Amino acid sequence: xxxxxxxxxxxxxxxxxxxxxxxxxxxxxxxxxxxxxxxxxxxxxxxxxxxxxxxxxxxxxxxxxxxxxxxxxxxxxxxxxxxxxxxxxxxxxxxxxxxxxxxxxxxxxxxxxxxxxxxxxxxxxxxxxxxxxxxxxxxxxxxxxxxxxxxxxxxxxxxxxxxxxxxxxxxxxxxxxxxxxxxxxxxxxxxxxxxxxxxxxxxxxxxxxxxxxxxxxxxxxxxxxxxxxxxxxxxxxxxxxxxxxxxxxxxxxxxxxxxxxxxxxxxxxxxxxxxxxxxxxxxxxxxxxxxxxxxxxxxxxxxxxxxxxxxxxxxxxxxxxxxxxxxxxxxxxxxxxxxxxxxxxxxxxxxxxxxxxxxxxxxxxxxxxxxxxxxxxxxxxxxxxxxxxxxxxxxxxxxxxxxxxxxxxxxxxxxxxxxxxxxxxxxxxxxxxxxxxxxxxxxxxxxxxxxxxxxxxxxxxxxxxxxxxxxxxxxxxxxxxxxxxxxxxxxxxxxxxxxxxxxxxxxxxxxxxxxxxxxxxxxxxxxxxxxxxxxxxxxxxxxxxxxxxxxxxxxxxxxxxxxxx
RNA sequence: GACCGCGUAGCUCAGUCGGUAGAGCACUUGACUUUUAAUCAGGUGGCCGUGGGUUCGAGUCCCACCGCGGUCACCA
Numbered sequence: 001x002x003x004x005x006x007x008x009x010x011x012x013x014x015x016x017x018x019x020x021x022x023x024x025x026x027x028x029x030x031x032x033x034x035x036x037x038x039x040x041x042x043x044x045x046x047x048x049x050x051x052x053x054x055x056x057x058x059x060x061x062x063x064x065x066x067x068x069x070x071x072x073x074x075x076x077x078x079x080x081x082x083x084x085x086x087x088x089x090x091x092x093x094x095x096x097x098x099x100x101x102x103x104x105x106x107x108x109x110x111x112x113x114x115x116x117x118x119x120x121x122x123x124x125x126x127x128x129x130x131x132x133x134x135x136x137x138x139x140x141x142x143x144x145x146x147x148x149x150x151x152x153x154x155x156x157x158x159x160x161x162x163x164x165x166x167x168x169x170x171x172x173x174x175x176x177x178x179x180x181x182x183x184x185x186x187x188x189x190x191x192x193x194x195x196x197x198x199x200x201x202x203x204x205x206x207x208x209x210x211x212x213x214x215x216x217x218x219x220x221x222x223x224x225x226x227x228x229x230x231x232x233x234x235x236x237x238x239x240x241x242x243x244x245x246x247x248x249x250x251x252x253x254x255x256x257x258x259x260x261x262x263x264x265x266x267x268x269x270x271x272x273x274x275x276x277x278x279x280x281x282x283x284x285x286x287x288x289x290x291x292x293x294x295x296x297x298x299x300x301x302x303x304x305x306x307x308x309x310x311x312x313x314x315x316x317x318x319x320x321x322x323x324x325x326x327x328x329x330x331x332x333x334x335x336x337x338x339x340x341x342x343x344x345x346x347x348x349x350x351x352x353x354x355x356x357x358x359x360x361x362x363x364x365x366x367x368x369x370x371x372x373x374x375x376x377x378x379x380x381x382x383x384x385x386x387x388x389x390x391x392x393x394x395x396x397x398x399x400x401x402x403x404x405x406x407x408x409x410x411x412x413x414x415x416x417x418x419x420x421x422x423x424x425x426x427x428x429x430x431x432x433x434x435x436x437x438x439x440x441x442x443x444x445x446x447x448x449x450x451x452x453x454x455x456x457x458x459x460x461x462x463x464x465x466x467x468x469x470x471x472x473x474x475x476x477x478x479x480x481x482x483x484x485x486x487x488x489x490x491x492x493x494x495x496x497x498x499x500x501x502x503x504x505x506x507x508x509x510x511x512x513x514x515x516x517x518x519x520x521x522x523x524x525x526x527x528x529x530x531x532x533x534x535x536x537x538x539x540x541x542x543x544x545x546x547x548x549x550x551x552x553x554x555x556x557x558x559x560x561x562x563x564x565x
Numbered sequence: 566g567a568c569c570g571c572g573u574a575g576c577u578c579a580g581u582c583g584g585u586a587g588a589g590c591a592c593u594u595g596a597c598u599u600u601u602a603a604u605c606a607g608g609u610g611g612c613c614g615u616g617g618g619u620u621c622g623a624g625u626c627c628c629a630c631c632g633c634g635g636u637c638a639c640c641a
Contacts, residue, residue, distance in 0.1 A: 064610055065575055065592045122602075129600050145598070161591075174599060198576035198590050200602045207572085207633040215576095262641060282641090309640055310566095417641090441641075459641070469641060497640080520641090546632070 065195040072158045073191050079155070083191035088166030091115045095137025101171055101179055109172040114181060117166040117189060119218065120159060122199055127156045130183075132167060135224070140180040141167050161199070162192030193554065210537070210545045223538060226531040229349055230539050233527055236348030237322055238302060240341050246324055247296035251286035253279060253304065259505065260284030260444070262497040264308040266317075279306035284444065284518065285505045287325050288473060291516055292508045300324035302523070313535040314465060317544045320523040325473070329517030331445075331456040334470030335433050337519055338460055339367035342431070342467075342526065349530040358463060358529050361429060369431040369460065374420050377434060381423045386416045390453065409493040412453070413438025428461035437471075443483040443499055445471035467526060470519035477509035 076083040092100075092114040104110055116139060118132035130141040145153060159165065166187040173179050194215075202219040203209045209216045217224055242248060256275065258265035260282030270277050283301050290299050302322045309315065322341075326333060346354055346365055354365045379385045382402055389395040395415045396406055404422045406415050416438050428434070435458045439447050442455035457471035474480050484506065490498035527539040537543040 068592060124600050124603050125598055126596095128598055129603080131601080140601080142599080174601095176599075176601075178599090178601065180599090195575045195591060198602095200590070201577045204577060205572085205633080208576085210633085212576095264640090307640080310638090312640085313635095315640070421640095437641090466641065522641095 066193065069160055069191070069193045069195070072160060073193065075158050076188060076191065081188065083188045086166065086187050086189040088117055088187050088189055089115065090117045090166065093136050094118055094132055094134040094139040097139055097171065097181075098137050098179055101173070104171070104173045104179065106173050106177050107175045109170060109182075112171050113168060113184075114171055115166065115168045116181065117164065119192075120161050120163045120165060123159075123161060127159070130159075132165070133218075135228075140174075140178045141169075141183050141186070142172075142174075142180045143183050143186075156186075159186070159188065160192055162194070162196040163188060164190040164192070207545075210543060213542055217541070226527075226533055226538055227541055229531050230527045232348050233345045233530060234302060234320075234523060236344050237341055237521075237523070240344035241300040241322070241324060244298070244337075244340075246298040246300040246326075249287070249290060249295070249299045249301050250303070251280075251283050251290070251301060253306075255280050257500045257502045257504075259499055259502045261305075261307075262441075262499060264497055266306050266308045281305055281307055282321075282520070283323050284520070285502060287323055288513055288516070288518070289505065289508045291325050291327055292511055292513045297327040297514075298325065311544060313537075314525060314528070316524065316536050316540055319536070321520050322523060323518065323520045325516050325518045327514045327516050330472040330515065331435075331458055331470060331517060334517040334519040335371065335435075335458055335460075336368075337517075338433075338468040338470060338521065339369060339431075341519075341521060342460075343367065345526055346530060356529055358532055359534070361463070363463060363529065364430050365462075369433050371433040371435055371458075373436040373454075374416065374424075374434050374438070375436065375454070377424045378416060378419050381427070382419060384419065386412070386419075387453075407494070409490075409495075411438075411440040411490070413440025413442075417441050425461060425466075426464040429463055431460055431462045431467070433458045433460050440486075442471065443487050444474055444480075446474050446476075462529060465525050466522070467529075468519060468521045470517065473513065473516040473518050475509060475513035475515060477506050480509050481506050 073083055094116055097114055097116065101110060116132065116134065118134040118138070121131040121133040121138065123130050126145070128143055128145055130143070132139050132141050143156065145156070148156065166189050167181055167183050167185070169181040169184040171179065171181060197203045197212070197215050197219050199219070203212060203216045209220075217227065238248065254268070254270075254277040255265075256277060258278040258281050260280075261284065263281040265278040265281050268277050268279065269275070282305055283303065287299055287301060290296070300322060301324075303320065304318050305321055306318045307315075308317065311317065324337065326337070329337075342365060343354065346356060350356070356363045356365060375386050384398050384402065386395060386398075389398050390412060392410065392412045392415065395412050396408075396410060399406055399415050399419050402419070402423070404415075404419050406418050410418070420434075424434075436448060436451070436454040437445070437457045437459065439445075439453055439455050442457045445455035445457040448454050448456050455471060458469075459466050460468035474483065484499065484501040487499040488501055491500075524536050524539055527533070528536060531539060533539050
């Protein structure tokens with residue numbers, strides 16, 4: 001056996017395991033030339049000295065599994081290897097190899113070599129079989145321990161589940177059908193000091209899942225697939241807007257006046273300017289300013305909004321929306337656009353079918369979606385016709401009689417909205433455009449020419465959730481100024497989510513905003529529907545939660561004075 | 566914010582009527598060497614969320630607090 005030919009030189013760190021030529025088939029034939037060549041590369045990539053780290057110290061409250069990992073870390077150091085400073089160039093990924101060699105028959109060995117990196121997920125047969133997980137899939141690693149030199153076999157034991165390693169070797173498919181790399185070398189690229197979650201169940205406690213989010217994503221294939229799907233959906237949405245001539249723009253997150261929505265903002269402070277700044281609750285006003293400015297006739301922005309409100313299965317303090325504005329467009333254009341964009345997202349998620357399975361429901365997104373007025377839906381559900389109950393006092397009394405209580409200062413439109421929210425919203429399972437929202441609750445939308453009580457505005461509801469919001473943008477600066485004044489009055493009566501006067505926005509309107517349609521879509525909720533996720537946490541990489549006491553092996557070791565022995 | 570539920574080993578979970586703290590995975594020692602959540606035999610590992618109370622005795626009962634979840638409220 002030629003094992004010793006390939007031992008790393010003293011002081012050359014990261015090449016740790018060398019295995020002899022495999023005792024089977026074509027691997028023997030190809031081994032000499034390709035191995036020698038690649039070997040030089042790996043040696044050159046990894047040939048560097050590593051400083052000896054200070055001896056770690058472990059406090060007695062470390063779990064045994066943590067201490068073992070620290071000892072393995074130290075053992076690498078003792079061999080002159082920095083287990084965080086390896087260099088490895090992969091030419092393949094686990095999932096890519098699964099696809100490329102899907103036709104390799106059981107028991108066959110490919111003449112090809114591959115170099116992959118990944119995280120050790122399981123170790124079987126005392127290191128003989130290792131499952132290596134990468135973002136796109138997994139592949140099995142095989143070590144023929146019988147042919148491993150004793151000094152190398154010893155090093156094999158320094159690998160732990162969770163370590164990130166690089167592996168090179170020939171490809172084969174085992175008689176039982178598992179695509180496998182016959183490892184000729186394995187390199188430590190990053191030592192895993194924390195014991196990973198239980199390999200079969202992963203993390204189950206919802207709190208632990210949040211606090212150890214990194215490991216949840218790493219070990220929970222469904223979560224990982226959902227987050228990856230989210231990214232593809234967002235890309236598809238971006239492409240769909242660009243295909244329709246919309247310019248992908250960015251506007252400020254820090255606002256001097258929180259505007260564009262009725263919501264409570266997060267407040268921060270700019271030191272040099274010595275002014276409060278608000279994390280944006282909506283990009284709306286800035287995007288319309290860009291239309292005024294003539295940057296483009298069509299703009300869109302996919303990005304974060306922040307609202308200082310409660311957390312629930314469909315609310316996160318920061319969330320992602322897309323907003324789009326179309327010069328010369330109107331509310332009807334936006335309803336059609338909402339359908340097109342949603343269909344593009346569905347195609348990215350599941351292909352041709354527009355029937356989306358969510359929980360135990362099949363939701364049919366086939367356009368065009370039904371278009372109904374809010375007043376009409378409320379009348380259908382309750383028998384109350386708010387077109388004839390236009391006095392706030394009468395309206396409030398009527399709502400109260402059917403169990404919908406509203407505050408004394410509530411405007412007619414707010415009462416209608418409350419009844420709609422209580423009696424109608426939950427019933428809208430299949431996509432439905434709800435049109436003609438009350439003017440009172442639509443301070444940025446044009447009123448309907450034939451009915452000044454309602455705005456030319458719609459919201460699309462799916463599964464009882466609001467998914468889209470769009471309208472014919474109010475571009476009359478006189479009207480807009482008056483609407484802001486009305487919002488200020490509402491704020492004065494205790495409505496702390498009413499909007500602020502934004503004089504710079506009114507001034508922009510005074511330069512002339514062309515007639516325009518605007519649309520907003522809640523990305524998180526759309527992704528929830530398309531990934532069959534029951535909570536918004538499943539579609540966010542790092543959902544919000546209250547911080548608790550952290551636990552870190554490194555920190556505890558640093559604080560300890562007991563040397564690790 | 567209100568109510569209900571949960572919190573036990575690194576992870577997943579049992580824990581009966583209040584009476585010595587349990588299993589699987591992980592880790593470790595050994596066996597095994599073409600496994601697939603490998604298997605087999607032994608071993609290590611606990612502030613039972615935190616603090617108080619009742620009791621001869623509390624993981625278990627009571628109170629408070631912390632965290633999480635659910636329902637409701639709030640929420641474009």
